[in-house]
Each structure stands twice: as C-alpha cells, then as structure tokens.
Amino acid sequence: xxxxxxxxxxxxxxxxxxxxxxxxxxxxxxxxxxxxxxxxxxxxxxxxxxxxxxxxxxxxxxxxxxxxxxxxxxxxxxxxxxxxxxxxxxxxxxxxxxxxxxxxxxxxxxxxxxxxxxxxxxxxxxxxxxxxxxxxxxxxxxxxxxxxxxxxxxxxxxxxxxxxxxxxxxxxxxxxxxxxxxxxxxxxxxxxxxxxxxxxxxxxxxxxxxxxxxxxxxxxxxxxxxxxxxxxxxxxxxxxxxxxxxxxxxxxxxxxxxxxxxxxxxxxxxxxxxxxxxxxxxxxxxxxxxxxxxxxxxxxxxxxxxxxxxxxxxxxxxxxxxxxxxx
Amino acid sequence: xxxxxxxxxxxxxxxxxxxxxxxxxxxxxxxxxxxxxxxxxxxxxxxxxxxxxxxxxxxxxxxxxxxxxxxxxxxxxxxxxxxxxxxxxxxxxxxxxxxxxxxxxxxxxxxxxxxxxxxxxxxxxxxxxxxxxxxxxxxxxxxxxxxxxxxxxxxxxxxxxxxxxxxxxxxxxxxxxxxxxxxxxxxxxxxxxx
Numbered sequence: 001x002x003x004x005x006x007x008x009x010x011x012x013x014x015x016x017x018x019x020x021x022x023x024x025x026x027x028x029x030x031x032x033x034x035x036x037x038x039x040x041x042x043x044x045x046x047x048x049x050x051x052x053x054x055x056x057x058x059x060x061x062x063x064x065x066x067x068x069x070x071x072x073x074x075x076x077x078x079x080x081x082x083x084x085x086x087x088x089x090x091x092x093x094x095x096x097x098x099x100x101x102x103x104x105x106x107x108x109x110x111x112x113x114x115x116x117x118x119x120x121x122x123x124x125x126x127x128x129x130x131x132x133x134x135x136x137x138x139x140x141x142x143x144x145x146x147x148x149x150x151x152x153x154x155x156x157x158x159x160x161x162x163x164x165x166x167x168x169x170x171x172x173x174x175x176x177x178x179x180x181x182x183x184x185x186x187x188x189x190x191x192x193x194x195x196x197x198x199x200x201x202x203x204x205x206x207x208x209x210x211x212x213x214x215x216x217x218x219x220x221x222x223x224x225x226x227x228x229x230x231x232x233x234x235x236x237x238x239x240x241x242x243x244x245x246x247x248x249x250x251x252x253x254x255x256x257x258x259x260x261x262x263x264x265x266x267x268x269x270x271x272x273x274x275x276x277x278x279x280x281x282x283x284x285x286x287x288x289x290x291x292x293x294x295x296x297x298x299x300x301x302x303x304x305x306x307x308x309x310x311x312x313x314x315x316x317x318x319x320x321x322x323x324x325x326x327x
Numbered sequence: 328x329x330x331x332x333x334x335x336x337x338x339x340x341x342x343x344x345x346x347x348x349x350x351x352x353x354x355x356x357x358x359x360x361x362x363x364x365x366x367x368x369x370x371x372x373x374x375x376x377x378x379x380x381x382x383x384x385x386x387x388x389x390x391x392x393x394x395x396x397x398x399x400x401x402x403x404x405x406x407x408x409x410x411x412x413x414x415x416x417x418x419x420x421x422x423x424x425x426x427x428x429x430x431x432x433x434x435x436x437x438x439x440x441x442x443x444x445x446x447x448x449x450x451x452x453x454x455x456x457x458x459x460x461x462x463x464x465x466x467x468x469x470x471x472x473x474x475x476x477x478x479x480x481x482x483x484x485x486x487x488x489x490x491x492x493x494x495x496x497x498x499x500x501x502x503x504x505x506x507x508x509x510x511x512x513x514x515x516x517x518x519x520x521x
Contacts, residue, residue, distance in 0.1 A: 091511045137500075151425070155418050158411075169410050186413035187503035193417040194496045196424050197489065203425065 026213030026233045029078035031316040032113055032325065033286065033301055035294065036088030036135075037103035038311070039069040047289070048248050050256040067291040070102075070312070071131055074241050074286060075110055076232055077322070078214055082115060083122040084142070085230050085241040086288065089134030102311035107138040112307045113325045124216065126243020126288065127224040128154070128192060129183035129261075136191040144201040145210065146192060146226070147218060151203070153225020153262070154184055183224075183261065204228065217278075219245045221264040222271035229271060231278050234317040239300075240275040241286040249287035249298050259289060286316075391513070394457040399513040402467065405451045406510065409471055412443035413503060416478055420492060434482040441482070444475040460513075467509045473502035 044067045045052030054062040074085030088106045107117035117138050124145040125133040136144065158168035168184065195201040202208075209215045213233030220226055222245035230241040245268060246252055247259035252272045257265045275285040283300060287293070294304035294312040304314040305326055315326045391399060419436040422428045428436060448471045456464035477498040484491035510517050 091507065091515070148425070151418075151421060154414075155421075158414060158418060167411075169407075169414055184414065185503070185507060186410050186417070187500070187507045189414050189417040190496065190500045190503045193420050193424075194500055197420060197492055197496055 027078040027211055028319045029076050029214065029232050029234050029317075030319045030322045031077075031232060031234055031239060032075040033293070033314040033316060034073045034075055034106070034109050034113075035070040035102055035311040035313065036073050036106055036109065037071045038101045039071070039289075040099045040101055041066040042069050044291075048251055048256065048258045049260070050251075050254070068101075069289040069291060070293045072286070072288050072290070072293060073106060073109075074230070074232075075113060075115065076214075076230075077115075077319070078211060078232075081121045081211065082119050083124065083214070084110075084120055084139065085124050085286075086126050086132040086243055087123055087135040087139065089131040091130075091134075102309055104308045104311060105138060106135045109308060109311065109313075112313065112327070122210065124210075124228070124230050126229070126241065126245065127227045128188060129224065129244070130185045130188045131183075132243055132288070133188050133192065134185075136188075136195060142200070144192065144195040145204055145208075145216060145228075146201060147220070147228045148203045148205045148226065149218070149220050150224060150226025150228075151192075154189070156225075217274055219267065219271040219274065221262065221267040223247070223259065223268065224262045227271070229274060235319060236317045237284060238279045239284045239286055239316070240279050242271060242275065243288050245271040246275070246285050246287045247289045249282070249285060249290040249292065249300075252285045252287065253282045392457070392459070395460055395513075398454065398456045398460055398464075401454050402451070402464075402509075402513065405447050405454070405471075406467075406506070406514075408443055408447045408450075409474065410506065412440050412447070413474060413499065413506070415443075416440050416474070416481070416499060420481065420496065423492075430484070433484075437478050437481045441475060441478040444471055444478055447471050448475060463509055463512060466505050470502040470505035470509070473498045473505075477502065 043053070044064050047067065047069060051061055051064065053065040057063045071088055072086075073088050074083075076083040076085060084106075090103075090105065110117065110120075118141055120139040120142045122145060123136065123139055123142040127133070128146065128150050136142075154168055157166065160166050160168075169182075192201070196203065202210075204216055204218075206218045207216060213231075215231040217229040217231060217240075218226075219229050219242070223243065227243065227245045229243075229245060232239045232241065240246075242252075244259050244261065248256075250256075251258035252275060255269065255272065257263065257268055272282075272285070276282060279285065286300065287298075290298055290301075292298040293301045294314055296302045300316055301314040303316070303326070304312050307313050307327070313326075315324060318324065416437060419428075419433060419440065422436065423430060423433045448468065451464075451468050451471055454464065477495040480491050480495035480498065
C-alpha cells in the first residue's frame, strides 16, 4: 500500500512537473495597441444595432447618436518575434471626404514604439478587408497568416453565377452594399497573393499554434468567411484579439452583435465565447473598433497616450524584463 | 343695485382674471417643460470618451466639378471591369499556388482576363477627361496597360520557375496602387469602413 502510495505521489509529482514545464514553455509576450486611424461620427446604430440612437431617450444605451471608431492594430512582441495583428489601411482622399482622422502610415506609428517595420516577422490578419489588411507592403519581411476559408469565400463570390448583387467587388460608387465578399480591393488581394507567391505566407486551415502561447483560432463567418482570432499569452493572462469579429468590446460584454458585414451572428457569438473560455471573461478581449478604446471605460486599453497625428497608443502589458515604450 | 353693479363688475372682470391665470399657468408649464427638456438634453450628451485632437491642417476635400463628375461616372464603368478582372487575376495565381489548378492550366485561366483588360483599355482611351483630370486619366490608362502586360506575363511562363509570376505580380501591384489612388480621388466612398 505504501509502495503504491509512493508510486502515485511520484507519478503526480512527475505530471505536475511536466505541467509546469509546459506552462513555462509558453512565451510571455508584450502587447501594445495602435490607433491606425479613426472613423469619425459613425451613427452608433449602424455599428452596434442594439445601441441605436433614440431621440429623447434617457437610456444611456440609446442616447448616443454618433461614435468615433478607432481602427486598432495589435503590436505583439514575443521574444525576438514582432507580430502585428491586422495592419490598417491607406486612402488619403477618403480621409478628407469622410473626416477620418488620426491616420499615419502604420510603419511610422510603430516606430513611435521603437520598432522598425523591417523587423516585423509576422502579420496575422483577422480578415482581409481593406482597412485591416491594407498596409502589407510596409512590412516586406513579414510572413502573412491568412485563413484558407477567407480566400475561398472571396473566390466563391467572385465566381457566383447568380444575381448581380451577390458579387465580390463593389457595384456602385456609393459603397459595397453588404455584398457577400465586399471590402476586398484589388490592391489588398494582390498583396495577399504577392506574399503567397513569394513564399512569405502561411495559408491557415483552421486553428494553428504559431509559437508556444500564441495561437490562431478560426472564427469562420464571425465577420467574414475566414475570420481568425489570435490568443496571446501575457503577464496579465491570456489576451484574445478578434479584429472585426470583436469590433465592439461592449458588444462582447453585453452579448450583442456589432459591425455586421458577412457575419453569421451565431458564429460571432461563438467567437465571443472563445474569448470568455480562453481568457476567463470579457476584459481581455481586444476589439478592433471599440469607441471606448484608450480610456478607463475599456480598462485593458487605459494605459494610453496620444502620439503622431493625434492617434492614440496603449501599452497593454509588458513581458518580464521588457522596458516601457510609453512616451 | 350696488351689489348687483358690484357683482356685474366682478363678472365683467372675471374673464380678464381668468386670462391672466391661464397665462400664468401656461408660462409655468412652458418653463417646467423647458427645464425638463434641458435636463434631458444634458443627460443625452454622450459619455465622455478620451478623444485625441484632430490633426492640424486637416483639409477638406473639394467637390468635383460637373465635368469631373461626368468623367468619373463614365470611368466608373471601365473601373468596374478592371477591378473585377484584377481580382480574378490574383485568384488565378492563388488557385495555382494553392494547388487547385496546374501551371499548365494557368494560361487558359488568365486568357479571358487579358481580353477584359484589352476591352477596358479600348473603352478608357475613348474617354475625354477634363483638363484637371488629364494626369489622373493618363495614370489610369497606364494602370490598365500594366494589368494587361501582367496578364500576358502570367501566361508566358514555361517550366517550373515562378519568376514570370513574380514579374507579373510586381506589375499588377503597381497597377492596383494606381487604381486605389484614382479611385480614392474620384470615388472616395467606394469602400466603406468594414
């Protein structure tokens, strides 16, 4: 009996040791958030339907008419690897027409954190829309991670033989009209193809751990056909980046849809659930367009400052030994 | 009589007093309504969000003139063809790289795309841009030529090497950048925030 007990304890100790080794093997990453630009004065209800403005309402959920939506990019340093989650966009005339503010080239924005664009080793796009995958040419050495399903989804719409409204590209100057694969410009698609052609891309089919503690989770149809989330291990626990599957942090908290494009609402909720499961709640879900970003009201992003051209940055968490890059 | 007179006088004064009373009540109600309204408006002010200042020197985009609008409208039809053909060309290359088609099939996949570019080029060169957009028009026509050349390059490769595809993609990326620039100037609402 004593021998069995001793064996049991030894086995337990061995397993516990293995567990500790596994936990130690996970890279602890430093994370910043950069506001690549801001879409100004967007009707709240267009972005977050449950928060539609009601004239005269005293309900704080419905008394905000318009919101400014940041376009957030994740800057993640894991050991020597410098990773971007999404990479913003660049259309200067559009900025002038719409009053879009705070834009600067992303390569210059990350230089404010002391990073060189040439050192970006990986770019993971949450999806391929032009305002999230529109600066790939600024990061020539980076390996692109894109979901196979994202490419399949665009190709499907491109070749769809039915009604003309179901198309891969815009059919009116006024915008995309929610066509199934809307939002992919020739330049964005060509740059994605260029990365793949040059062997600088990984076409991800489902989930993929790209290094210990950094894992891509497929979230197909949570915003577009091949949306993907990114789990990152940090000193403050797991973070989960969601691009437009997590457009609004408040929507994740309140279990509501947001920024519905080619979105299956069930899949968007399952993507929210993934964050709750992996991170233990909603606090560490990193949203792409949350209006409360860089304020106390979105606590994860509150350690923020104003940088180039009025755009904001946030230092979310630092790995042990990493110096603050806040200015 | 006196009493009657007095009563009569009181009776005569009553409508005046009533009017004053009604006016007082109306003023009070209006004031109350205004106060309540202002209070609600104050409540309805959006919660404070940490807002960064807008960039200095932000210039609004001037509107297009009637002639420029006409040209933009005409070019849109060409742009629609070019853009779709361009995305199809990227996907032809992607289909090959993803193993959906063999290299030998790539040329056949791209051949109709070359025709799309040829047709778009013919249509574009028929357009007469206003003087203010001549430069932009020339750039757009140049982009279609780049695309056509890229498609021919994609079809030309022999053997295992993908070098010709890289040459083609470099040209098509340059053309795509021009398309974005021209599109941004003429149809800046082409792509909505996604």
